[in-house]
Amino acid sequence: MTLPVENLAINTIRTLVMDSVQAAKSGHPGTPMSMAPVAYLLFNELLNFDPAHPLWTQRDRFVLSSGHGSTLIYSILHLAGVEQFENGKPTGEKAVRIEDLKNFRQLNSRCPGHPEYGHTSGVEVTTGPLGQGLAMSVGQAIASKWFSAKYARDGKDLFGFNVYSLCGDGCMMEGISSEAASLAAHLKLDNLCWIYDANQITIEGSTELAFTEDVGKRFESYGWNVVRVEEDVNDLDALRSAFAEFKAEKTRPTLIIVKSVIGYGSPNMAGTAKVHGAPLGEEEIKLTKEFLGWNYEKFTVPEEVAKLFADGIQSNGAKAYAEWEKAYAEYCVRYPQEAEELQKIAAGELPENWDEGISKMWEADEKGTASRNSSGKTLNQLAAGIPWMLGGSADLAPSNKSNLTFDGAGDFGPENYAGRNFHFGIREFAMAAIANGMATCGIRSYCATFFVFCDYLRGALRLSCLMNLPVLYILSHDSIGVGEDGPTHQPVEQLAALRSMPNLVVMRPCDANEVRFAYRWYAENKKSPVCMVVTRQDLPTLPRAIEPSGDVCACSCGVQKGAYVIRDAKNPATGTFDVILMGTGSEVHICLSAQKILAEQGIFARVVSMPSMELFETQTAEYRESILPSSCTRRVAVEAGLRFGWDRYLGPNGKFIGMTGFGASAPFKQLYEFYGITAENVVKAALEN
Numbered sequence: 001m002t003l004p005v006e007n008l009a010i011n012t013i014r015t016l017v018m019d020s021v022q023a024a025k026s027g028h029p030g031t032p033m034s035m036a037p038v039a040y041l042l043f044n045e046l047l048n049f050d051p052a053h054p055l056w057t058q059r060d061r062f063v064l065s066s067g068h069g070s071t072l073i074y075s076i077l078h079l080a081g082v083e084q085f086e087n088g089k090p091t092g093e094k095a096v097r098i099e100d101l102k103n104f105r106q107l108n109s110r111c112p113g114h115p116e117y118g119h120t121s122g123v124e125v126t127t128g129p130l131g132q133g134l135a136m137s138v139g140q141a142i143a144s145k146w147f148s149a150k151y152a153r154d155g156k157d158l159f160g161f162n163v164y165s166l167c168g169d170g171c172m173m174e175g176i177s178s179e180a181a182s183l184a185a186h187l188k189l190d191n192l193c194w195i196y197d198a199n200q201i202t203i204e205g206s207t208e209l210a211f212t213e214d215v216g217k218r219f220e221s222y223g224w225n226v227v228r229v230e231e232d233v234n235d236l237d238a239l240r241s242a243f244a245e246f247k248a249e250k251t252r253p254t255l256i257i258v259k260s261v262i263g264y265g266s267p268n269m270a271g272t273a274k275v276h277g278a279p280l281g282e283e284e285i286k287l288t289k290e291f292l293g294w295n296y297e298k299f300t301v302p303e304e305v306a307k308l309f310a311d312g313i314q315s316n317g318a319k320a321y322a323e324w325e326k327a328y329a330e331y332c333v334r335y336p337q338e339a340e341e342l343q344k345i346a347a348g349e350l351p352e353n354w355d356e357g358i359s360k361m362w363e364a365d366e367k368g369t370a371s372r373n374s375s376g377k378t379l380n381q382l383a384a385g386i387p388w389m390l391g392g393s394a395d396l397a398p399s400n401k402s403n404l405t406f407d408g409a410g411d412f413g414p415e416n417y418a419g420r421n422f423h424f425g426i427r428e429f430a431m432a433a434i435a436n437g438m439a440t441c442g443i444r445s446y447c448a449t450f451f452v453f454c455d456y457l458r459g460a461l462r463l464s465c466l467m468n469l470p471v472l473y474i475l476s477h478d479s480i481g482v483g484e485d486g487p488t489h490q491p492v493e494q495l496a497a498l499r500s501m502p503n504l505v506v507m508r509p510c511d512a513n514e515v516r517f518a519y520r521w522y523a524e525n526k527k528s529p530v531c532m533v534v535t536r537q538d539l540p541t542l543p544r545a546i547e548p549s550g551d552v553c554a555c556s557c558g559v560q561k562g563a564y565v566i567r568d569a570k571n572p573a574t575g576t577f578d579v580i581l582m583g584t585g586s587e588v589h590i591c592l593s594a595q596k597i598l599a600e601q602g603i604f605a606r607v608v609s610m611p612s613m614e615l616f617e618t619q620t621a622e623y624r625e626s627i628l629p630s631s632c633t634r635r636v637a638v639e640a641g642l643r644f645g646w647d648r649y650l651g652p653n654g655k656f657i658g659m660t661g662f663g664a665s666a667p668f669k670q671l672y673e674f675y676g677i678t679a680e681n682v683v684k685a686a687l688e689n
Helices: 004-024 030-046 067-080 098-102 132-151 169-173 175-186 215-222 236-248 282-292 303-334 336-347 371-385 428-439 451-466 480-485 494-499 512-524 554-561 585-600 613-617 621-627 668-674 679-688
Strands: 061-064 083-086 089-094 163-168 192-197 225-229 254-258 365-370 389-393 421-423 444-450 472-476 505-507 530-533 538-541 564-567 579-583 605-609 635-642 655-659
Touching: 004 030, 004 067, 004 098, 004 282, 004 303, 030 067, 030 163, 030 192, 030 236, 030 303, 061 067, 061 132, 067 098, 067 163, 067 303, 132 163, 132 175, 132 192, 132 336, 132 428, 132 451, 163 169, 169 175, 169 192, 175 215, 175 428, 215 225, 215 254, 225 236, 236 254, 303 336, 365 371, 371 472, 371 512, 389 421, 389 428, 428 444, 428 451, 444 451, 451 472, 451 494, 451 530, 480 668, 494 505, 494 635, 505 512, 505 613, 512 530, 512 538, 512 554, 538 585, 554 564, 554 613, 564 585, 579 585, 579 679, 585 605, 585 635, 585 655, 585 679, 635 679, 655 679
Parallel strands: 061 163, 163 192, 192 254, 225 254, 389 444, 444 472, 472 530, 505 530, 579 605, 579 635, 635 655
Antiparallel strands: 083 089, 365 538, 564 605
């Protein structure tokens, strides 16, 4: 039974949705109108959530995977009275004010077109690219299980939480939802509930055009608990019964399938594609409000509804938070070490002596090691010092050296939710999105695959950048150095593609010590995802000059700044050099070999290692000029990828030694010779300048 005041609250959500979209003259009113009962029930009865403390670690998470229906979450956040937090502190304002709803999709409103993490309190992840919200909810459910297993004491779980995600037909069509659902079932995430709005409408029309599968049977085959709400979605008791089944389930995730009418209440548009992605129009809104029995002005919240939320989520949330805070204070006294770790996780800080394992320099070694190997060793040293660093690979850990092998690391799974190694299976896209979800809970997550397969996960990597999440992407087999696997596995355009993405730091270290300092930068950074691009083939470990302090060398500062002079050669008579040779990763060594040949011919060459263009661009003009002085226009860049992106450093007269097309299948040394990526060709280019 739905009480009159509950019906009024649900219709308040619907009218706020219609009015917001109409004011913006754009948006997606249909899904929020039909799913208003689900949002009302979740927030006012089900979520363990305190609007006054939206960053509470034990709060239940709600993810609107169908992010185009953003007015649904904005309306409910307004009614719930969620406080706005910025940089972890309250601002004294509500997260969504009426003026924000009135300015939906407008500049500086807290109600952008799609929900954006960090912009509006109560928005748990950035959504809009369909299906990714579902995968990120899996990451959050994983984080919940890990926190419980790692920190629960005395039979009391102060840190676990449930995760709910609302999705639609579009999310179910996107392949990432299948990847994530399959893994969630395998991991038996019984704290995860997806609500599937099966309204059978997309932008083009009925889903009959392209989507006729039985989603319920698909999820049953994965191993999910599937609950069907065949009754009217406005029947709150039917919804309550479905959620009760989720709460009772102890061995697997739950999918609740809800049949709804998109744009419910609209006399002329309900159940059609017309209401999916466009305003209803003033006349249709008038008719819809008449159908709903709505007799209030635009953007009105009736007093009865405000009181309902005050007596519901606000009162219950405050009580739940106060009880938790008391229990947590007792926990802090009994378990100070665990409490300190939890506080640092929440603050995004690192533990004391986190860098002890990576403090020792690698010794010079002509044979050296592949940077995937030095990456693997450094990863283990770093993770040993950061207990909340977790991650894994898309079935490639033995190749990309991403497994944590120290005592106590263990594998994450139903038998050990405290494990730190993840077996994501061959699911690159879901892997990266899951890592994003984990990161929103404070975990320092990482994921790994071959560099060429970053194309599979690029959509999730983009959201890492948008959400300012310091997720680590370990990308091995970084060039034609892959060799015999051939062009399908040889990344040539990927460096340029990733360097074009805002807020992404791409690291391509040239030896074991650059790897070490690249990892240090990643750990100390809080807001940028990092791509650690490493080789399959061995790289010499270069001799490094140690500063008087004994623990800092030019390599440390240089990697932090993105580029540095790794070896200079100046004319003793003039104090100047003739040419600049620039390289990254495995090609720095080619530049160093070319420098020797040029020196024999009386040509003085400066060699610049540029592990990160992004970091170099953030340096002062003076620093950049000191590394690449404008007075020297003779420049050669060497990289086993495409030229795109190098011209800003080469200038009009510079030469590029690298790839112009895809690779081929052959031993890697032959490929470097075949494509002319050799010291001899670098010398030739330098002399032609």
